[in-house]
Amino acid sequence: MILALAGGVGGAKLAAGLESALDRPQDLLTVVNTGDDFEHLGLSICPDLDTVMYTLSGRANPETGWGHAGESWNFLEALGALGGEDWFRLGDRDLATHVERTRRLRAGETLSRVTADLAARLGVPSRIAPMSDDPVRTVVETPDGDLPFQEYFVRRRCEPAVRGLRFEGAPAARMSAAFEAALADPGLDGVVVCPSNPYLSIDPILAVPGVRAALAGCAAPVVAVSPIVGGRAIKGPAAKIMEELGVEVSAAAVAARYRGLLDGFVLDETDRPLAAAIGSEGAAGARAPLRVTVEQTIMRTGEDRTRLAAQVLGFARLLHDR
Amino acid sequence: MILALAGGVGGAKLAAGLESALDRPQDLLTVVNTGDDFEHLGLSICPDLDTVMYTLSGRANPETGWGHAGESWNFLEALGALGGEDWFRLGDRDLATHVERTRRLRAGETLSRVTADLAARLGVPSRIAPMSDDPVRTVVETPDGDLPFQEYFVRRRCEPAVRGLRFEGAPAARMSAAFEAALADPGLDGVVVCPSNPYLSIDPILAVPGVRAALAGCAAPVVAVSPIVGGRAIKGPAAKIMEELGVEVSAAAVAARYRGLLDGFVLDETDRPLAAAIGSEGAAGARAPLRVTVEQTIMRTGEDRTRLAAQVLGFARLLHDR
Numbered sequence A, B: 001m002i003l004a005l006a007g008g009v010g011g012a013k014l015a016a017g018l019e020s021a022l023d024r025p026q027d028l029l030t031v032v033n034t035g036d037d038f039e040h041l042g043l044s045i046c047p048d049l050d051t052v053m054y055t056l057s058g059r060a061n062p063e064t065g066w067g068h069a070g071e072s073w074n075f076l077e078a079l080g081a082l083g084g085e086d087w088f089r090l091g092d093r094d095l096a097t098h099v100e101r102t103r104r105l106r107a108g109e110t111l112s113r114v115t116a117d118l119a120a121r122l123g124v125p126s127r128i129a130p131m132s133d134d135p136v137r138t139v140v141e142t143p144d145g146d147l148p149f150q151e152y153f154v155r156r157r158c159e160p161a162v163r164g165l166r167f168e169g170a171p172a173a174r175m176s177a178a179f180e181a182a183l184a185d186p187g188l189d190g191v192v193v194c195p196s197n198p199y200l201s202i203d204p205i206l207a208v209p210g211v212r213a214a215l216a217g218c219a220a221p222v223v224a225v226s227p228i229v230g231g232r233a234i235k236g237p238a239a240k241i242m243e244e245l246g247v248e249v250s251a252a253a254v255a256a257r258y259r260g261l262l263d264g265f266v267l268d269e270t271d272r273p274l275a276a277a278i279g280s281e282g283a284a285g286a287r288a289p290l291r292v293t294v295e296q297t298i299m300r301t302g303e304d305r306t307r308l309a310a311q312v313l314g315f316a317r318l319l320h321d322r
Helices: A009-021 A047-056 A074-081 A092-106 A111-121 A149-155 A177-184 A198-206 A211-217 A238-244 A251-257 A269-281 A302-321 B009-021 B047-056 B074-081 B092-106 B111-121 B149-155 B177-184 B198-206 B211-217 B238-244 B251-257 B269-281 B302-321
Strands: A002-006 A028-032 A038-040 A043-045 A127-130 A137-142 A145-148 A164-168 A190-193 A222-225 A264-268 A291-295 B002-006 B028-032 B038-040 B043-045 B127-130 B137-142 B145-148 B164-168 B190-193 B222-225 B264-268 B291-295
Touching: A002 A009, A002 A177, A002 A198, A009 A028, A009 A047, A009 A302, A028 A047, A028 A177, A038 A149, A043 A092, A047 A092, A047 A111, A047 A127, A074 A092, A074 B092, A092 A111, A092 B074, A092 B092, A111 A127, A111 A177, A127 A177, A137 A149, A145 A149, A164 A198, A177 A211, A190 A302, A198 A211, A198 A238, A222 A302, A251 A264, A251 A269, A264 A269, A264 A302, A269 A291, A291 A302, B002 B009, B002 B177, B002 B198, B009 B028, B009 B047, B009 B302, B028 B047, B028 B177, B038 B149, B043 B092, B047 B092, B047 B111, B047 B127, B074 B092, B092 B111, B111 B127, B111 B177, B127 B177, B137 B149, B145 B149, B164 B198, B177 B211, B190 B302, B198 B211, B198 B238, B222 B302, B251 B264, B251 B269, B264 B269, B264 B302, B269 B291, B291 B302
Parallel strands: A002 A028, A002 A190, A028 A127, A190 A222, A222 A264, A264 A291, B002 B028, B002 B190, B028 B127, B190 B222, B222 B264, B264 B291
Antiparallel strands: A038 A043, A137 A145, A137 A164, B038 B043, B137 B145, B137 B164
């Protein structure tokens, strides 16, 4: 069994690759960041869960990475005409997910249950779970004050400088049942930290009580794929945030951020010169040494995803058998 | 000032005609049945208010009479794929109305306020108000048990026989402020009971405490247009319901239902032979005699609406000046 930790677009791509690369797709559990979730227009919106669900069901918009392929925007246009808040792009098809999820959450179902059921109905062959059924909300600390995540990310287009991040609700949140069970499963063959934003996507998952300890202590190898390639983020504001926080924008800084949690780190070919230093500096505590491997990590096509996933799985198997 | 009482499609058409026929469209207030309103998928849906609003803003679907012109159905299709309840036809554009209204009602605004604002944003030149800001819910009593209105009307396609109707919440409901003010306004020139279903659309309005007394006592003439023509309903289940309730399906039965409330009754040319009997039998109490006029009442085109509205206004003026 493979456990993947993911945020939105980049994480979803590698999860899709893992699904293809595994003999049995149901052996994959993708645990998804819910720090981006928010309530908008009375709806419970879970952007990362939806990106993963749409990607794994073959419905994702290939141009944006998020949202539905072949989406229409008539709801949003009509909402604008009524004076409603139309800054968050809600497509007509996508809206069905939010309306149905909101209805079921209000009826008392857990987010885990709703997520598993919606994914099954869309034909996702692997399993998807939120990191927690309890609300965790990422707050971005900026010179303009604290901003709820989507206010920062969508409405303000990541323009305000990030001074800090916090994950409200995290201290009281519990891991989702599937997440907790996977981490404790003796059949767990590996944990893959997907190439998602370390600050915005992976940190909220790590902020759920017990996750760091379970990762640090788990018998299966833990492997991360760097989302920073050649000193730049493949997508999204990771590089900008690292700069604003005074962190070097490099794959090495990502490895350092995960220090003590990883057995293996996957670096892009571009960053081959960093491999040795990361191997020696990134290792820490019980999980040392840190093994580093170099691959072509940029996923442009479905084949790229499957190939990278197969390489990551091979790397994990190698570490497992050590 | 003219006050129109309306349900859905037929009422909306005459309201549109009145708007065109009046020198100043803002002199028209259309008070709309809210007994059809319901909560569905977590949304507050007001079908008759929306039909009136879309019709008066030129957005109504000319083929169905309800819903948006040029509507798309991607939300509903996606909802079906997720296993959601898709029996109530919610179009993508229409959905914006429900989402925005629901959000504003939850934030504490009244239905009157939200309705007035949405109508203004859509460019409706006259005024629209719900009959009440308090919830009134039509329940259809059938051999299969009590059915919430939309369950009967849409999901069961009006198939169950109607044994009775009741309007839950009506005894505790108050007239909306605009409705109450119009009925008490010394400038009121006429009340038009639109050719809507007497049982499903007008009765709920009459069930709001104080409405019958205010109509019976108001100084302005009260005129109804028959929705039954030649023993058949122009649209919807009115004839079927009258049969099931053991009432003769005729314009005369409609006049009898409004007995004591009307000064004038507008009959279709087809029913000219009924005019004399309606005039003598329909009159009752303080408002006797009942004057009857005959017009071409079927509204196929915009010109039909305006012409009929002008005739109704002329008739009311005649009664006013008596």
